[in-house]
Amino acid sequence: MTQKPIQLNAFDMMVPVHQSPGLWRHPESGVADFTRLSYWTNVARTLEEAGFASLFLADIPGVYDVYGGGADATYRGGVQFPLLDPLVAIPAMAAVTQTLGFGVTASVTYEQPYLLARTLSTLDHFTDGRVAWNIVTSYQDSAARNLGMQGQIPHDERYDRADEYMEVMYKLFEGSIEPGAVRADAEANVFVDPAKVHDIEHSGAFFSVPGQALTAPGPQRTPLLFQAGSSSRGQQFALDHAEAIFLSGGTTKLVRRWVDGIRDGLEERGRPRDAVKIFTLATIVVADTDEEAQQRFDEYRRHVDTESALALFGGWTGVDLAGAEPDAPLEYVATDANQSALASFTTLSDGTTWTVRDLAEFVAIGGRGPVIIGSPATVVDELERWMQETDIDGFNVSAAVRPADLERFGRFVTPELRRRGLLTEGEAGQTVRDRTLGSGPWLADDHQGASYRVSP
Template sequence: MTARKEILLNAFTMNCVGHINHGLWTHPRDRSQDYTTIGYWTELARTLEAGLFDAVFIADIVGVYDVYGGSIDLTAREAIQLPVNDPTLLVPAMAAVTEHLGFGVTVNTAVEHPYTFARRFSTLDHLTDGRIGWNIVTGYLDSAARAVGRDAMAEHDERYDRADDYLDFLYKLWETSWDEDAVRRDKDARVFADPAAIHEIRHDGPYYQGRGYHLSEPSPQRTPVLFQAGTSGRGQRFAARHAECVFISASDPEAARRTARELRAAVVAAGRQADDIRIFVGLSVVTGATDAEAEERLLDYVAHASPEAGLAHFAAGSGIDFSRYGPDDEIAYGPTNAIQSTTAAARRKGLSKRQLLDGLKLGGRYPLLVGSGDTVAAEMARWVDEGEIDGFNLTRTVVPECWHDVTRFVVPALQARGRYKTAYAEGTLRRRLLGEGDRLAPRHAGASAHLSARTASAAAPASHLSLKVS
């Protein structure tokens, strides 16, 4: 009999008031308005570690949602990911009050140079003792492009081309600039680091160029765990080469299975193994001591949610201004330069505005599980088994009680089914998620850069490495 897969759980949140399930900031028990305080985040970290969550997955955007109605009117009134603060600065505070919780942090490749970005994540990997991951996004908001001086975003596929080049630059910095034994910390010899073991790298890519030494000594993971969310054709090819964890959207286990199989086939085609990636589905959960209590709680939440705010969020992701349509008008789901998989899913179903709003009754578009801990655990297990996925990004509803409820009701039910850990394994985030070592698997593109560099160093001057990452 095949062993039943242990389910992975990430808490999905953002450094803002309204994230996915919009309008719930108005609930009398919701504390998301406290997001500007350190205590809000350290309390979250302690709660998630008590629930043995694998990581907190922190989303981010650069730009604003101004597609719906052609303005930020509703965005500002309902706090639809505005205001939004930097996610990376939360990590040290949360890491200081936890020992095992991982951190997956979103940073957009379009808004900063890879050289300085590499140092920030090496620093976070050091400070967390190897618990950091990076969610790679290429951006989808023209407002973000305009804010940094561009007329509009690059075309969808070109954004991934740029990201490929970005990662190739990063692999050289993280994996090849410092040898494993470069840092000696020898006080008697007055040698902190051996200069012969520190290499200048050059990158002359189609989009990024640079020559220099990585500023940080090797961190526990060197390269952070690489998360990615994008299931368009080009997004899948990018994931097949780079991603270790992939975040997908799926309306049901059958849809999850289709995407999971496509992703794993692409990973194999890229020369890796099918189980070299972990696949997470976005999910909302409302739970309680009984099914009846959970249903009652859902009604309470829905009374405070804003379906229209959810539609404004969806407008930004699809590039379609739904405010121009009547409730039952046919919507032109044409090609856009935003999130292609988002638009494609709505186009397949031919959803009207009325139907979209009905599906956004909790303010967000993720599948919703409602019930006792045992009911939710059974459904999660079904999703994993039938959907051929590995776990979930659980998005917040009313904060902080949603996290306490999952920890009190769902986690014990999963453990009773043998589907969830009863203690954290030791080691880095990569070791715990992927079950191999602390560093990139040898089949990964970044690891091959490391091996190429070691070969090149035999023929090149000790202080300089110039290599092509293939």
């Protein structure tokens, strides 16, 4: 049995269908209300009570329009569409919770760093240091087209640009407004001390930001940094910047391979092997007994929508499987979309040949991660097995029926985790960085972002 506590993130998105196409039709699904703020404040409360360290909200700035050469299947299936802006809901969720962190996704390919730094600092203030940023480079042509470009920036170049983007962000968060700059000293007639505000004077290949940050940083200065790139260039970027990395793989063997690569990469950079926390996707179907959980899963299966699953897969990978022979084997092609999503069913599949049908059925519940089915004891045994075999730090828990399966997690799995002493509880006032890494509120001194820090 592992001694290491299991860290829990919930993996969700402000859409009707996130990872389990078709399940919105299940009678227990509540997603018809996903546009109500109360849906999300209830989710936040549920997760906090269930011992989750954070809620990770995925986001994309485009529509999945690859399958069948259009978006009709996406519309019909509610496949990550319609899509609300996750940043807007965070303060409301923070106001009804005390310890839950919020991982928000924002794209470095389409957002300007100067304004995004202000948005994230605002959220860090409003959440008392409970905001984390999932740094993505994005992978959709539809996003590029609607954001004023002819097509996507090529895959690896997106990451080169993202490296410079991060330099700008570190300068804005760490190097522009010193701690103590905001004095609000009425007697001296000084609100902000000019000696403690610095222009960042950034001039690079992609960005020019000569001036100062628009707002003083929040309790964490730089928000906790999440990343999920899994291609080799994506992994390099993650090693250079991330404090927590998300993976998504169907087998312990595949996930272990990625984990070893990450920990070796950290060591090569002279950092501790555990400097970055690693989470992998898992979908849990739990009930009182193994039989009841299996029955529940069988019932879920009757609600899956394989066409929507292929629309989702097309959006991730840029590969259109409309009209493909269901028994045709999948083949790897390099695209400018999400390279690791396709690789996990082809070049990284350990000799298994995936057909189009297998893929649609697998992706239809829980996306690219495992589905763990059983009683609370069986589920926790399986979570422990994944922890041991993959050397991860925790899970990104996705719900098949939303939000019911998150509530069920809290009702069934959390008590078993607590009974086995596997959950670490949050404390009010603790930042999400401290809760996740145990290293205080700011970036670690050996993180490259800390080198931009100006101190009093």
